[in-house]
Amino acid sequence: DSVKDSRRRSRATESSWPGRQGNQYTIRGVGGDEDDGTEIGEGGDEWMHGKTLIKPPDQLDLTEAELKEEFTRILTANNPHAPQNIVRYSFKERSYKPISSVDQLAVHFFLEGNLLHRDSDEARRQKAKQGLPDEKATVVTETEDEKLETPAAGGEEAGDVEEGGGEDGEQKLTNQFNFSERASQTLNNPLRERGCQTEPPPRASFSATANQWEIYDVYLEEMQKQEKNKEKAKAVPKKEDDKGKKKLTLSDDLTKVAKVAKIIERMVNQNTFDDIAQDFRYFEDASDEFREQEGTLLPLWKFQYDQAKRLSVTALCWNQSYKDLFAVGLGSYDFTKQGRGMLVFYSLKNSTYPEYNYPTTSGILCLDIHPDRPYLVAVGFYDGCVAVYNLKEERPEPVYKSSSKSGKHTDPVWQVRWQKDDMDNHQNFFSVSSDGRVVSWTLVKSELVFTDIIKLSLVGAVSEGPEACGTSFDFHKQINYLFLVGTEEGKIHKCSKAYSSQFLETYDAHNMAVDAVKWNQFHPKVFISCSSDWTVKIWDHTIRTPVFIFDLNAAVGDVAWSPYSSTVFAAVTADGKVHVFDLGINKYEAICQQPVVAKKKTKLTHIEFNPVYPIIIVGDDRGYVTSLKLSPNLRSKPKEKKGQELPRGPEVEIAKMEKLLSLLREPENSKA
Amino acid sequence: MCAEVEETLKRIQTHKGVIGTIVVNAEGIPIRTTLDNSTTVQYAGLLHQLTMKARSTVRDIDPQNDLTFLRIRSKKHEIMVAPDKEYMLIVIQNPSE
Numbered sequence: 108d109s110v111k112d113s114r115r116r117s118r119a120t121e122s123s124w125p126g127r128q129g130n131q132y133t134i135r136g137v138g139g140d141e142d143d144g145t146e147i148g149e150g151g152d153e154w155m156h157g158k159t160l161i162k163p164p165d166q167l168d169l170t171e172a173e174l175k176e177e178f179t180r181i182l183t184a185n186n187p188h189a190p191q192n193i194v195r196y197s198f199k200e201r202s203y204k205p206i207s208s209v210d211q212l213a214v215h216f217f218l219e220g221n222l223l224h225r226d227s228d229e230a231r232r233q234k235a236k237q238g239l240p241d242e243k244a245t246v247v248t249e250t251e252d253e254k255l256e257t258p259a260a261g262g263e264e265a266g267d268v269e270e271g272g273g274e275d276g277e278q279k280l281t282n283q284f285n286f287s288e289r290a291s292q293t294l295n296n297p298l299r300e301r302g303c304q305t306e307p308p309p310r311a312s313f314s315a316t317a318n319q320w321e322i323y324d325v326y327l328e329e330m331q332k333q334e335k336n337k338e339k340a341k342a343v344p345k346k347e348d349d350k351g352k353k354k355l356t357l358s359d360d361l362t363k364v365a366k367v368a369k370i371i372e373r374m375v376n377q378n379t380f381d382d383i384a385q386d387f388r389y390f391e392d393a394s395d396e397f398r399e400q401e402g403t404l405l406p407l408w409k410f411q412y413d414q415a416k417r418l419s420v421t422a423l424c425w426n427q428s429y430k431d432l433f434a435v436g437l438g439s440y441d442f443t444k445q446g447r448g449m450l451v452f453y454s455l456k457n458s459t460y461p462e463y464n465y466p467t468t469s470g471i472l473c474l475d476i477h478p479d480r481p482y483l484v485a486v487g488f489y490d491g492c493v494a495v496y497n498l499k500e501e502r503p504e505p506v507y508k509s510s511s512k513s514g515k516h517t518d519p520v521w522q523v524r525w526q527k528d529d530m531d532n533h534q535n536f537f538s539v540s541s542d543g544r545v546v547s548w549t550l551v552k553s554e555l556v557f558t559d560i561i562k563l564s565l566v567g568a569v570s571e572g573p574e575a576c577g578t579s580f581d582f583h584k585q586i587n588y589l590f591l592v593g594t595e596e597g598k599i600h601k602c603s604k605a606y607s608s609q610f611l612e613t614y615d616a617h618n619m620a621v622d623a624v625k626w627n628q629f630h631p632k633v634f635i636s637c638s639s640d641w642t643v644k645i646w647d648h649t650i651r652t653p654v655f656i657f658d659l660n661a662a663v664g665d666v667a668w669s670p671y672s673s674t675v676f677a678a679v680t681a682d683g684k685v686h687v688f689d690l691g692i693n694k695y696e697a698i699c700q701q702p703v704v705a706k707k708k709t710k711l712t713h714i715e716f717n718p719v720y721p722i723i724i725v726g727d728d729r730g731y732v733t734s735l736k737l738s739p740n741l742r743s744k745p746k747e748k749k750g751q752e753l754p755r756g757p758e759v760e761i762a763k764m765e766k767l768l769s770l771l772r773e774p775e776n777s778k779a
Numbered sequence: 780m781c782a783e784v785e786e787t788l789k790r791i792q793t794h795k796g797v798i799g800t801i802v803v804n805a806e807g808i809p810i811r812t813t814l815d816n817s818t819t820v821q822y823a824g825l826l827h828q829l830t831m832k833a834r835s836t837v838r839d840i841d842p843q844n845d846l847t848f849l850r851i852r853s854k855k856h857e858i859m860v861a862p863d864k865e866y867m868l869i870v871i872q873n874p875s876e
Contacts, residue, residue, distance in 0.1 A: 155791060306848075316835075318835060318838065318839060319838070319839055319842055320835070320838030320839060320842040322842075323838075323842035323843070324842075362784060363863065363864075363865050363866055364784055364788075364802055364863070364866045364868060365783065365784045365787070367861040367862070367863040367866060367867070367868045368784055368787040368788055368791065368861075368864060368868060369787065370847065370848055370849075370861040370868075371791055371800075371859060371861045371868045371870050372787055372790065372791050372794075373796050374848060374850070374859045374861070374870070375796075375797060375859070375872055376789055378796070378857060378872050378874040379872075379874065381793050381874060455812050459790070459794070460787075460790055491822065552811055653864070
């Protein structure tokens with residue numbers, strides 16, 4: 108192809124290879140050129156002819172001589188890329204030294220192959236693994252039947268082969284690589300959680316202190332329990348006890364506050380009447396020093412009960428055991444105005460409200476508190492009944508009451524007195540009444556048994572003539588059987604319990620009814636009597652005429668000896684005055700005459716001295732009870748001589764009285 | 780029995796100078812009062828503690844002894860406390876009236 112050749116030639120000269128301009132190559136790769144050229148050549152033959160030589164602008168301009176210059180090239184085995192000036196630091200010479208030989212190896216291509224040498228260990232192992240199955244597989248591939256067996260057989264025999272192989276030629280090592288692990292998994296039981304929760308125990312916080320007194324309390328309780336057990340072991344258990352206990356537990360809560368409420372009430376009262384309480388305790392009238400002989404009465408508390416208005420105080424009595432407690436009997440002296448009555452107990456600690464009160468159907472005329480058993484009270488009524496109240500009991504009725512069957516009086520009972528317990532340890536008391544009988548009542552279990560002691564009559568001898576009315580009596584303090592009876596006619600009879608038919612003595616005492624007759628607390632022979640005939644008379648029971656007579660200008664309601672002195676006594680009159688006498692100081696006049704009630708119309712009906720404190724209570728016909736404190740002059744004791752200790756005691760009092768009497772006897776004797 | 784106690788409490792309340800009464804049970808909780816609630820609670824709480832302390836003092840000195848009542852007199856009035864095994868009664872009184 109001439110066209111092609113021409114083209115080649117033109118190409119050759121045109122070839123511009125930057126950097127190798129001067130080299131000449133004889134290009135002989137026709138086939139290659141053809142490939143290149145055919146694409147362009149066939150289409151642009153005519154265009155190629157017209158092409159002129161184009162010089163790239165940056166081609167080196169070389170002269171012809173330089174173009175023809177020949178350069179020789181030598182092929183060496185050196186790696187043209189290998190560095191030729193590697194320098195290594197030599198520690199020996201302490202400088203950089205060029206390395207003499209440099210590695211000239213150039214790796215053009217690298218491929219990891221998986222061919223093993225047949226004699227290497229790895230190859231042997233592989234052979235051993237695959238040796239037999241390979242042989243067998245090639246044999247048995249033709250038959251289908253044995254195909255199934257072969258994998259299994261192959262598997263088994265592989266194992267055998269392994270072992271066999273181990274034995275045959277090379278030794279097979281049994282290690283972890285050659286074992287086959289077998290495992291099987293069992294079914295895991297499903298897990299189930301079960302729980303149980305109990306109710307938390309109820310909690311309560313508890314705190315206590317261990318004090319000495321708490322320990323003491325516990326010991327006391329233990330002791331009491333033990334005692335109870337002992338008692339139960341002895342006594343037959345009663346069902347009533349249980350019922351009683353049940354009643355207590357069912358009762359309202361407030362009942363337990365009763366005791367505390369009482370204390371508080373007293374405290375409140377004490378506050379309100381604080382000045383009175385202080386006076387009662389501490390006040391001593393200093394002005395008594397200036398008054399020679401006279402004394403005064405300081406008014407203290409005033410006791411009144413709302414429901415007792417319009418009733419008059421008919422009886423007063425101090426309690427012997429509880430010195431601040433006194434009983435007031437309320438009724439009426441008026442014959443026309445007879446109605447109800449009341450038995451009221453007051454304590455000095457609470458003047459606004461009574462401690463106990465018992466309403467009665469009939470007016471009370473007299474009362475007496477048992478000296479040994481302070482809860483037993485004997486009461487005599489206007490309608491002739493006598494009754495005994497037990498303060499310990501809750502009910503408002505009396506424990507015992509006499510009735511018409513059981514010998515009650517037919518007339519008002521004017522005086523009752525407790526006696527000592529009789530032989531059978533029964534309590535008994537006496538009563539005197541206007542029907543002329545003096546009756547002894549004995550408390551036998553639940554009954555009142557009466558015994559007529561004596562019958563009073565107008566004329567000296569008993570059981571003759573019309574009966575006299577007894578209005579008062581008193582028992583001798585020391586001589587038990589001796590007692591005095593005052594009558595409405597004004598006579599006083601001295602009687603003995605033993606002799607029921609005769610009086611021991613009769614005194615023509617007064618012109619009117621004898622309101623009160625009282626033995627002296629110390630002197631065994633002296634007694635006093637008072638009457639509505641305005642007089643108070645003092646007697647020696649051996650003498651038939653009075654030793655002293657005092658005229659008080661008004662009807663005398665009551666008279667009382669003082670418990671601290673044998674010569675002091677007090678009387679109350681209908682004009683509201685209290686008269687206090689001390690025979691040791693003044694034989695003729697009272698050392699104190701004092702009105703104690705506001706209104707002059709009020710009559711004082713009764714008076715009583717407190718056994719311990721220097722106070723007296725006075726009852727009037729309006730239902731009030733006034734308490735008064737005796738000033739020091741009224742309770743004077745004989746002056747002690749210096750250096751001499753003053754003898755105290757009843758003997759002194761007796762002696763005092765005796766002295767008085769002896770003084771009187773002489774003038775009397777002289778008179779007589 | 781209960782009516783009597785009620786009557787007694789009423790009498791105390793109507794007594795001259797008494798400002799108020801409180802009945803407190805063993806735990807210090809007021810069960811009856813004539814004052815307003817806040818005052819009652821205050822009195823009950825404080826006096827309960829004081830009474831316990833006083834009682835403890837008395838009994839520590841002599842275990843056979845026991846506290847009967849407690850009076851606190853202040854400028855304005857007097858507080859009276861009467862303790863019991865199960866209850867306590869507090870009364871506030873103006874004594875100078």
